[in-house]
Amino acid sequence: MLCLAQCCMSASASMVPLEESELSDVSGSGLALGFEDLRVVMSPTGYIEATGANVLPNLPYKRADARWYGVSLTAASSAGGDGYHFDGTPCVSNDISCPISAQGFLVPNDNPLILRVWDYQGTSSSGRQYLRRDGTGTDVPTVLELLFPDWHQPLKGAFWGEIAVGLDQGIAAEGGTASGHYLQSLTILDNVSLAGTNVRWMQFDQRTNPSAVSDTTFGLTANLRITGDMRFAVNQAEGSENRLGMVPSFTHREGLYFTDVDTFLPLGSLHYQALIGDQVPGGGDFILELTGIPNVEAVWQDFYAHAPGVATHLGYERNNRPERYGETHGHWRIGDQDPSTNTCMSPGNCPGQSGIVFRSAGEASTFTVFSDRPSENINAWESNCTGADSCNPPPRLDNPRNSTAYHQVNLGDVNVEGILMQQLRITTCSTVNGAC
Numbered sequence: 356m357l358c359l360a361q362c363c364m365s366a367s368a369s370m371v372p373l374e375e376s377e378l379s380d381v382s383g384s385g386l387a388l389g390f391e392d393l394r395v396v397m398s399p400t401g402y403i404e405a406t407g408a409n410v411l412p413n414l415p416y417k418r419a420d421a422r423w424y425g426v427s428l429t430a431a432s433s434a435g436g437d438g439y440h441f442d443g444t445p446c447v448s449n450d451i452s453c454p455i456s457a458q459g460f461l462v463p464n465d466n467p468l469i470l471r472v473w474d475y476q477g478t479s480s481s482g483r484q485y486l487r488r489d490g491t492g493t494d495v496p497t498v499l500e501l502l503f504p505d506w507h508q509p510l511k512g513a514f515w516g517e518i519a520v521g522l523d524q525g526i527a528a529e530g531g532t533a534s535g536h537y538l539q540s541l542t543i544l545d546n547v548s549l550a551g552t553n554v555r556w557m558q559f560d561q562r563t564n565p566s567a568v569s570d571t572t573f574g575l576t577a578n579l580r581i582t583g584d585m586r587f588a589v590n591q592a593e594g595s596e597n598r599l600g601m602v603p604s605f606t607h608r609e610g611l612y613f614t615d616v617d618t619f620l621p622l623g624s625l626h627y628q629a630l631i632g633d634q635v636p637g638g639g640d641f642i643l644e645l646t647g648i649p650n651v652e653a654v655w656q657d658f659y660a661h662a663p664g665v666a667t668h669l670g671y672e673r674n675n676r677p678e679r680y681g682e683t684h685g686h687w688r689i690g691d692q693d694p695s696t697n698t699c700m701s702p703g704n705c706p707g708q709s710g711i712v713f714r715s716a717g718e719a720s721t722f723t724v725f726s727d728r729p730s731e732n733i734n735a736w737e738s739n740c741t742g743a744d745s746c747n748p749p750p751r752l753d754n755p756r757n758s759t760a761y762h763q764v765n766l767g768d769v770n771v772e773g774i775l776m777q778q779l780r781i782t783t784c785s786t787v788n789g790a791c
Contacts, residue, residue, distance in 0.1 A: 384471055384472075385469050385470055385471025385472070386469070386470040386471070387464070387467040387468070387469055388462065388467050388468040388469070388470060389462055389463060389464035389467040389468075390460075390461070390462045390468075391459070391461055391462075391464075392458070392459035392460075392461070393459045393460060393461075393462075394427075394428065394429050394430075394458075394459040394460075395426075395427060395428040395429075396425075396427040396428075396429065396455065397424075397425050397426045397427060398425065399424060399425040399441040399442065399443075399515075399602045400424060400425070400600070400602060401424065401425065401426075402422040402423060402424045402425075403422070403423045403426070404420070404421065404422040404423075405420070405421045405422075406420050407419045407420050417520050417521040418520070418521060418522065419518065419519065419520050420518070420519045420522065421516065421517065421518045421519075422516065422517045423514050423515075423516050424441070424514060424515050424516065424517065424602075425441050425454075425513070425514055425515055425602075426512075426513075426514045427454065427455050427511075427512065427513050427514070428460075428510060428511070428512050429455055429456035429457075429458065429459060429460065429510070429511050430456040430458040430459055430460045430461075430508060430509075430510070430511060431456070431460070431508070431509035431510055431511045431545055431546045431547065431583075432448075432449045432450045432451065432453065432456070432509075432511065432545055432546065436449060436456060436457050436458040437449060437456075437457040438453035438454075438455060438456045438457060439453070439455055439457065440453070440454060440455070440604060440605070441454060441455070441515055441602050441603070441604075442602045442603075442604050444604065446607075447607050450545070451543055451545040451546075451584055451586050451612070452543070452586065452607045452608065453543075454511075454513035454514075454515075454541065454543050455511075455513060456511050460507070460508045460509075460510050460511075461507065461508040462504060462507045462508075463504070463506075463507070463508075466504040466505065466506055466507070467504060468501065468502065468503055468504060469500075469501070469502040470499075470500070470501050470502075471499075471500060471502075472497050472498065472499050472500075473497070473498050473500060474495045474496075474497060474498070475498055475625055475626075477624075477625045477626040477627075477657075478626060478627055478651075478653050478654055478657045479560065479626050479627060480560045480626070480627045480649045480651065480654065481560075481649070481651060482649075482651040482652065482653035482654060496557055496558055496626065497557075498555050498556070498557045498625065499555070499556045499557070500553055500554065500555040500556070501553065501554045501555075502553045503549050503550060503551060503552040503553065503580075504550060505550050505551060506548075506550055507548065507549070507550060509545075509546045509547060509548055509583070510544075510547040510548070510549075510583075511543070511544065511545050511546075511547065512543070512544040512547060513541075513542065513543045513544070514542055515539065515540065515541050515542070515602075515603060515605075516539065516540045516541075516542065517537060517538070517539050517540075517599065517600075518537065518538050518540075519536070519537035519599065520536045520537070521536055522537070537599055538589060539589070539591070539597070539603045540587065540588065540589045541586070541587070541588045541589070541603075541605045541610070542585070542586070542587050543585070543586045544583055544584070544585050545583060545584045545585075545586070546582075546583045546584050547581065547582070547583035548580075548581070548582045548583060549580065549581060550580065550582075551578070551580040552577075552578060552579055552580045552581070553577070553578050554575065554576075554577045555575070555576045555577070555625065556573065556574070556575050557574055557575075557576070557625065557626070557629065558571055558572075558573070558574070559571065559572055559573065559574025559629040559631060559646075572631055573631070574623070574629025574630065574631050574646075575622075575623065575629055575630045575631075576621075576622060576623030576624065576625060576628070576629055576630065577621075577622045577623065577630070578619070578620075578621050578622075578682075579618065579619070579620045579621075579622065580618070580619050581616070581618045581619075582615075582616060582617050582618070583616055584612065584613065584614045584615070584616065585612065585613040585614075585616060586610045586611070586612050586613075587610055587611045588605050588606070588609050588610030588611075589605075589609075589610070590605060590606045590609035590610070590716045591603050591604060591605055591606070592604045592605060592606050606716045606717070608714050608715070608716060608717060609714055609715060609716040609717075610713075610714060611711070611712075611713055612711070612712040612713075612714065613689050613710075613711055614689070614690065614708070614709050614710060614712065615688075615689065615690050615691045615709045615710070616688070616689050617686070617687075617688040617689075618685075618686070618687050618688075619685045619686050619687075620685045620687075620774065620776075621682065621683055621684070621685050621776070622645060622776065623645060623646075624657070624658060624683055627648070627649055627651075627654050627657075627658075628645065628646055628647075628648060628658070629645075629646060630643070630644070630645050630646075631643075631644055631646060632644075635782065635783070635787045635790045636787075637787050638786035638787035638790070639785070639786045639787075640782065640783040640784060640785060640786050640787045640790045641782075641783055642780065642781070642782050642783075643780075643781045644778075644779065644780045644781070645776055645778060645779040645780075646778065647777065647778035648777055648778070657679060657683070658683055658775075659683075659775075660676065660677050660679040660680035660682075660683055660684065661677075662675045662676055662677060663675075663677065671773070683775065684772075684773045684774060684775050685773075685774035685775070685776075686770075686771060686772050686773070686774060687769065687771040687774065688768070688769060688770050688771070689710060689711055689768055689769040690709045690710030690711070690767070690768030690769065691709040691710075691768070692768055692770060693709065696708055696709040696710065696765075697709070697710055697765045697767050697768065708763070708765045709765075709768070710765055710766065710767050710768040710769075711765070711766040711767060711768070711769065712763060712764070712765050712766070713761075713763065713764050713766070714762070714763045715761070715762045715763065717762075718762045720762070721759070721760045721761055721762055722761055723758070723759045723761070724758050724761045724764045725753075
């Protein structure tokens with residue numbers, strides 16, 4: 356369903372389809388995109404590939420090839436309904452172990468995606484304030500943006516992969532027993548939400564020196580907000596083909612799980628930092644760059660978002676941070692940050708775990724868990740040194756919780772705060788000699 360709506364209405368107002376006679380009164384402020392029962396499902400043998408090149412015999416390298424098969428985007432397990440594996444057999448239950456749902460997902464028409472043009476206050480690369488907080492300003496640049504809703508039905512994404520090393524003909528030797536090593540794997544993303552994600556396109560000033568001549572181009576910024584769970588598995592069920600290019604069947608439980616994942620990654624900031632593309636002269640290579648921060652004090656103050664009244668050289672405060680800190684600084688969390696859900700320290704199924712979890716193929720199968728680390732005894736470190744510049748590895752300290760009889764183990768949570776991307780430049784090097 357596609358609705359045309361005035362997107363400047365208050366957040367509490369509902370969007371409704373317009374009759375043709377009403378279209379003449381619409382300002383064209385944006386498009387409201389509400390998708391119902393939308394599914395994207397590739398054939399389980401359809402793939403995206405990255406192929407390597409044959410390596411000369413006298414080099415210490417081996418050719419590597421990779422394929423990603425059956426990419427799908429369907430409804431998450433919370434939507435209910437049936438699910439099935441890549442080989443078409445039904446799932447035991449439509450949960451994180453089930454790659455494809457029989458249902459589509461929904462972006463509701465009362466909380467749709469929005470595609471519109473908009474004017475935003477912000478700081479230019481030269482430090483100019485384009486738009487004041489009272490809404491007035493001159494020469495304000497227009498931004499084209501795609502806004503994801505603040506809620507949508509959770510999504511499920513999945514694919515199965517194949518990586519081969521040392522195959523002379525690459526993965527093209529599918530369906531047989533080619534010489535070399537290969538591994539087939541399953542990746543499932545479940546209960547995924549993109550709520551709050553936005554992508555913006557704008558005219559961007561590339562200059563980093565305010566006195567330089569203006570050099571404008573097409574720029575993109577993106578605030579990526581992603582939450583959900585992930586499973587990565589390699590254990591195939593009994594009777595699975597386990598041959599190159601043949602659809603495998605994976606067991607229901609085994610794998611590495613990341614639960615309660617919460618990611619926010621800001622790529623660029625409106626008006627003074629953007630993702631841009633450029634070509635490498637002389638061939639087909641290209642440059643993808645998240646531009647650097649201009650050497651302008653007004654830009655520093657906005658980008659680094661220090662607390663008011665705190666000298667910038669003193670760093671950040673844990674409290675009293677301005678709102679902009681949470682807009683320019685990202686985070687990456689795995690787990691609910693609650694130690695009580697990381698208590699899987701003995702054999703058993705350990706239900707209700709949150710964080711990074713390893714599971715065996717079944718409760719009848721076990722694996723050995725070890726998490727040793729270097730000793731913290733400084734004297735022990737020094738006693739391993741036989742000279743000023745020669746030290747043996749420090750002694751290791753065994754974890755008393757190591758076990759040979761685990762069915763599942765929780766490794767804990769991850770919490771990375773304050774991710775700040777000041778500049779990123781990627782250059783391809785395939786066709787132009789000396790491009791890198």
